[in-house]
Amino acid sequence: MALVLAPEVPLNDWLIALDAQMDRSPNFFDARPVVVDLGSVPREQKGVAQFLQLLEQRGIRIIGTEGAHPSWEGIEAWGRPLPVSAKPGREITAPEPIAPPSAPIKAAPHEPAHAGPAHTEANTLLIDHPVRSGQSIVFERGDITVLGSVASGAEVMAGGSVHIYGTLRGRAVAGLAGHPGARIFCSKLQAELLAIDGVYQTADGMPAKALGKPVQAWLDGEQMKISVLD
């Protein structure tokens, strides 16, 4: 799941408040992807890119920004702003060819899977090798399909659904950019964590009868449901 941070001006005061918060719960941001909502930062604000750097220096893993103004100096280095949610019934433009996923987080202690997609279709990232411990696969624009296992300590995060043809031992996150309809499928459930659109479930909370089985997980309102696939 991605957390959303919404900084307010003056940015320095907000940073001090954040530091106080991080002192109280030092591990709060550990390994959590964060989206920074810059919507309430005025357009004439200076040093926004430096401010994001300061966040990253605090160990916060920024995966994207929202509401960034293109005139801010250096802001393009922080990636495309997340797309505003598409309204139903809009005309569909032909999907652009998909480039390999950009490294999920700059300067984060995770190497992106080196092999890019072996084969891509519209809005699907296909990973045809196991995802190893410590690797993080992030694909905001659609589904991720993994042919192989996802190891303990690895994570797969998709804007759409996650399909794992193998054992899921690590983390799977679906609906990253706010898609409650996204689902997680795996051939064998031994996950450390499942999350869909910010609702998450750790291994302790998963039904015992689903463990080791092929399952799907989806959202029923604010609750995650996990059921065994026959």
Added chain:
Amino acid sequence: MGKVLVVTSGKGGVGKTTSTAALGAALARGGENVVVIDFDVGLRNLDLVMGAERRVVFDLINVVQGDAKLAQALIRDKRIDTLSLLPASQTRDKDALTVEGVDKVIAELREKFDWVICDSPAGIERGALLAMRNADLAVVVTNPEVSSVRDSDRIIGMLDARTLRAEKGEKIDKHLLVTRYDAGRAARNEMLKVEDVLEILSIPLLGIIPESEEVLKASNIGSPVTLNNPTSAPARAYFDAARRLKGETVDVVIPLERTGLIGRLFGRRVA
């Protein structure tokens, strides 16, 4: 052109150095020209396990920094003349290694030897990355327990991303060596089964080395177990692994504990 092999694991204490020495000696006994390199700068051990600690004059750092020639630093084994050691420095740290220096040394060794075996330090930092950087193939040493398996998985991911071969888009051959395997404890479910380790790591199995006091005995004497007691169970397992490295097909035998009456009467430890 020789092959560069890295022996790595992520986790410490699983048997990288022991396996480097044993595999190196096994290959050398088969007539191959072998050099083993200790990349564990600051915590060197390979010289001890090889019984060469009193003969170290120059080391890898001296060669990397240009203070000594490769020929001056290489120590030829007294038992097998096709086996050489390039020791690490004990007084320096891993920051003394440079990428260019390591590349140059490995390139030079590749010309001279059939096998260049790099003994990686534990961890996933600079030392381990430099040890794996030039590798053509890797032996991932894993104990049958969960923390070792997860660390090995992490290292396999790094082998696929951070080696020169990976950066060029080529594959690096990875082989799993399960060490300290105790068939009795595995049967009692006190240890991960080899099948489970293989399922999690999904790389081909190079061998299973049984837990044995012969390994410790050999290390303390300063002799690779494949030289010290070539007929012992761990030595035989290492010889088989070395043959598989050379491309031979040898069935993997999972060492079983003998529970027969004779074994119990004599109280022998049969691996």
